[in-house]
Amino acid sequence: MKIAAWNVNSVRARLDRLVDWLKSAQPDVVCLQELKCVDADFPREAILAAGYHAAVHGQKTYNGVAILAKTEPTDVVVGLSDGVDDTHARVISATVDGVRVISVYAPNGQEVESDAYKYKLEFYARLRRYLDARHKPGEPLALCGDWNVAPEPIDVWDVAVWEGQTLFTLKERAAWKTLCDFGLTDTFRAMHPDVKKFSWWDYRMLQFQKNQGVRIDHVLTSAPLTQRLVAADVDREARKGKQPSDHAPVWAEFKA
Amino acid sequence: MKIAAWNVNSVRARLDRLVDWLKSAQPDVVCLQELKCVDADFPREAILAAGYHAAVHGQKTYNGVAILAKTEPTDVVVGLSDGVDDTHARVISATVDGVRVISVYAPNGQEVESDAYKYKLEFYARLRRYLDARHKPGEPLALCGDWNVAPEPIDVWDVAVWEGQTLFTLKERAAWKTLCDFGLTDTFRAMHPDVKKFSWWDYRMLQFQKNQGVRIDHVLTSAPLTQRLVAADVDREARKGKQPSDHAPVWAEFKA
DNA sequence: GGAGAATGCG
DNA sequence: CGCATTCTCC
Numbered sequence: 185m186k187i188a189a190w191n192v193n194s195v196r197a198r199l200d201r202l203v204d205w206l207k208s209a210q211p212d213v214v215c216l217q218e219l220k221c222v223d224a225d226f227p228r229e230a231i232l233a234a235g236y237h238a239a240v241h242g243q244k245t246y247n248g249v250a251i252l253a254k255t256e257p258t259d260v261v262v263g264l265s266d267g268v269d270d271t272h273a274r275v276i277s278a279t280v281d282g283v284r285v286i287s288v289y290a291p292n293g294q295e296v297e298s299d300a301y302k303y304k305l306e307f308y309a310r311l312r313r314y315l316d317a318r319h320k321p322g323e324p325l326a327l328c329g330d331w332n333v334a335p336e337p338i339d340v341w342d343v344a345v346w347e348g349q350t351l352f353t354l355k356e357r358a359a360w361k362t363l364c365d366f367g368l369t370d371t372f373r374a375m376h377p378d379v380k381k382f383s384w385w386d387y388r389m390l391q392f393q394k395n396q397g398v399r400i401d402h403v404l405t406s407a408p409l410t411q412r413l414v415a416a417d418v419d420r421e422a423r424k425g426k427q428p429s430d431h432a433p434v435w436a437e438f439k440a
Numbered sequence: 441m442k443i444a445a446w447n448v449n450s451v452r453a454r455l456d457r458l459v460d461w462l463k464s465a466q467p468d469v470v471c472l473q474e475l476k477c478v479d480a481d482f483p484r485e486a487i488l489a490a491g492y493h494a495a496v497h498g499q500k501t502y503n504g505v506a507i508l509a510k511t512e513p514t515d516v517v518v519g520l521s522d523g524v525d526d527t528h529a530r531v532i533s534a535t536v537d538g539v540r541v542i543s544v545y546a547p548n549g550q551e552v553e554s555d556a557y558k559y560k561l562e563f564y565a566r567l568r569r570y571l572d573a574r575h576k577p578g579e580p581l582a583l584c585g586d587w588n589v590a591p592e593p594i595d596v597w598d599v600a601v602w603e604g605q606t607l608f609t610l611k612e613r614a615a616w617k618t619l620c621d622f623g624l625t626d627t628f629r630a631m632h633p634d635v636k637k638f639s640w641w642d643y644r645m646l647q648f649q650k651n652q653g654v655r656i657d658h659v660l661t662s663a664p665l666t667q668r669l670v671a672a673d674v675d676r677e678a679r680k681g682k683q684p685s686d687h688a689p690v691w692a693e694f695k696a
Numbered sequence: 697g698g699a700g701a702a703t704g705c706g
Numbered sequence: 707c708g709c710a711t712t713c714t715c716c
Contacts, residue, residue, distance in 0.1 A: 193716090194699055218716090220700065245700055246715075292716060386716090387697035430698080430716085449706090450709055474706090476710065501710055502705075548706055588706095642706085643707035686706080686708080703711080 185281065185412075186210070188435035189328035189401050190422075191217040191289070191384075195250070198429055199227050205422050206234045211435060212254050213280050215287030215328035219248025219273075226250065243273035249287040249329070253280040264314050274307070275314075283409065284319065288329035293350045301350065304332065308359035312366060321367025325406035330384075330431060332400050333360040335370060338380050339399040351400055368404040371416040371436035381418050384431045392423055403436040412438040441537065441668075442466070444691035445584035445657055446678075447473040447545070447640075451506070454685055455483050461678055462490045467691055468510050469536050471543030471584035475504030475529075482506065499529035505543040505585070509536040520570050530563070531570075539665065540575065544585035549606045557606065560588070564615035568622060577623025581662040586640075586687060588656050589616040591626060594636050595655040607656055624660040627672040627692035639674050640687045648679055659692040668694040 188211040192198040195216060206214070214236070219226065223242040231238055236252040239260040251257050257278035264275055277286045291307050294300035319325055333356045340346040350356070364370070372381070382397025391397065403416065416436040423432040444467040448454040451472060462470070470492070475482065479498040487494055492508040495516040507513050513534035520531055533542045547563050550556035575581055589612045596602040606612070620626070628637070638653025647653065659672065672692040679688040 197699065218699090294716085389697090427698085453709065474709095550706085645707090683708085697716100699715085701713080703713105705709090706707100 185212050185283070185438045185440070186435055187213045187215075187283070187285065187326050187328060187403055187438070188419075188433050189215045189217070189287070189330070189403055190433035191330040191401060191429060191431035193218050193429040193431065194220040195248070196221055196225065196227060197427070199230055201422070201428070203230055203234045205419070205433065206231075206236060206252070209419060209433065209435070213283075213285055213326070214252040214433075215285065216250040216252065217248075217287065217289035217330045219243070219250055220245060221248060239276055239278045241273045241276040243271075247273045247289055249273060249276045249289050251276055251278045251280070251285055251287050253278075253285075255281055257285070264310050266310055266313065268310065275311070283324045283326055286325070286327045288327055288331065290330060290332045292332050293356065296348070296350055296353055305355060305359050308356075308363050312363050315363075315366045319406075321406050322408065323406060324408040325368070326409060327368060327404040328402070328434075330401050331360065333357060334398045334400055335360055335373070335402075338378070339382075341380075341382065341396045341398065346398065351398055364404065367406050369407075369410040369413075371403045371405055371410070371413055372399070372418070372434060374410065374413060375416040375436075381420075382432075383418050383434050385423065387430050401431055401434045403434055405436065405438075409438055412440075414439050441468050441539070441694045441696070442691055443469045443471075443539075443541065443582050443584060443659055443694070444689050445471045445473070445543070445586070445659055446689035447586040447657060447685060447687035449474050449685040449687065450476040451504070452477055452481065452483060453683070455486055457678070457684070459486055459490045461675070461689065462487075462492060462508070465675065465689065465691070469539075469541055469582070470508040470689075471541065472506040472508065473504075473543065473545035473586045475499070475506055476501060477504060495532055495534045497529045497532040499527075503529045503545055505529060505532045505545050507532055507534045507536070507541055507543050509534075509541075511537055513541070520566050522566055522569065524566065531567070539580045539582055542581070542583045544583055544587065546586060546588045548588050549612065552604070552606055552609055561611060561615050564612075564619050568619050571619075571622045575662075577662050578664065579662060580664040581624070582665060583624060583660040584658070584690075586657050587616065589613060590654045590656055591616055591629070594634070595638075597636075597638065597652045597654065602654065607654055620660065623662050625663075625666040625669075627659045627661055627666070627669055628655070628674070628690060630666065630669060631672040631692075637674050637676075638688075639690050641679065643686050657687055657690045659690055661692065661694075665694055668696075670695050
């Protein structure tokens with residue numbers, strides 16, 4: 185079973201690339217982020233034609249998440265349903281082949297200590313509570329998406345540049361760790377303890393060409409899945425060429 | 441000698457189609473309208489690679505006219521140079537193979553009796569004065585472009601719909617006639633006295649598919665050229681397919 | 697740098 | 707409807 189995450193930066197603008205990638209990468213499940221469209225505008229037909237069902241939580245202009253799967257996702261839950269007044273479409277959960285899959289688009293956080301930054305830290309805390317309330321670490325869980333956090337120094341291209349910057353502040357990394365302490369494993373890091381590889385590169389300043397990126401997209405799994413983990417990687421090729429997303433897909437593979 | 445006119449509705453957005461059309465239609469001269477870019481952004485290299493020199497009078501966002509020719513245009517004159525404070529780039533003149541060619545983008549006129557409408561009528565009068573001051577009817581002249589006037593009932597798809605509408609009001613048609621009275625002939629109408637054929641179709645309402653158009657793009661010639669006229673037509677094919685201009689190219693051919 | 701939105705124009 | 711613009715967000 186292959187589970188992937190990709191921030192596509194507009195599913196409509198990226199439809200051709202997404203379909204091409206589905207056909208070549210053949211993941212069983214893909215968590216998408218930044219759809220940037222409402223449910224009605226989601227390109228269901230083209231994606232179904234490529235062999236994937238879709239559970240969609242869309243939003244106009246910003247955010248929007250989905251779970252694509254070769255088998256039909258069931259028990260779809262949208263948002264965190266924790267009573268917080270939050271209009272952002274950042275979370276969708278569904279069960280695929282016995283695995284509870286959660287597609288997450290964590291807030292970016294903008295400037296350190298801004299309202300957006302506080303919202304980001306709170307989002308992480310709310311997500312942890314969501315897991316505590318609804319799941320057990322012993323269940324097969326896969327939380328996949330754009331987390332907007334580079335967990336460790338090895339996950340940014342230049343620590344001197346990123347020190348204290350949003351995506352890499354101590355508070356964000358602590359919020360991330362608290363979430364993982366539920367019992368989640370960063371599959372890429374588990375497979376490659378010392379590999380410096382990134383999943384996002386700013387469109388500007390030729391950062392991709394210079395490989396000046398950060399690893400902020402992650403596939404996190406609970407123990408039952410982690411025990412089956414056989415491979416994990418970043419699909420750097422998908423960031424190349426014309427009109428790419430600024431994110432590359434990330435994925436993990438699990439034995440039966 | 442083949443002389444054409446085409447309102448391309450953004451030369452940059454239409455570059456591929458323009459180059460394809462140049463290669464297939466092989467006009468000696470083409471007058472372009474609605475470049476929608478400044479001189480510096482005009483795609484000179486691609487057009488030179490297609491075998492055409494360019495005299496360009498560009499403008500940001502709106503208007504912009506050019507003369508493309510297989511031989512290099514000389515004595516380029518920009519605008520009407522009549523002392524009127526007019527920022528619109530709507531006229532460029534140049535000599536090509538002994539013919540004085542003038543690329544014209546007449547104002548649209550918006551609502552009848554609006555300021556834009558009055559500007560349009562005045563533009564026609566100014567153009568007539570331009571000819572009177574600088575040229576004689578006995579010289580070889582070709583005025584080509586988007587005239588935003590359908591001269592006769594046969595030039596609109598439905599007279600009942602167009603009666604009294606901008607592009608077809610009596611005042612506009614009179615202004616057009618006064619211009620032609622300098623000694624200019626509508627080459628298409630001269631070749632096809634009874635043919636109902638259009639050069640512009642609104643993008644909306646499937647007007648092209650229904651052939652609900654108007655003939656507002658014209659190649660006008662003075663007697664020395666008119667005497668050599670052997671063919672004239674509208675290139676309706678160029679309006680088909682994906683991302684067309686709303687105008688089709690029009691052209692006239694002259695024997696040696 | 698690239699996405700979507702809103703706006704003006706034709 | 708489709709282009710170019712200005713705006714905001716990341």
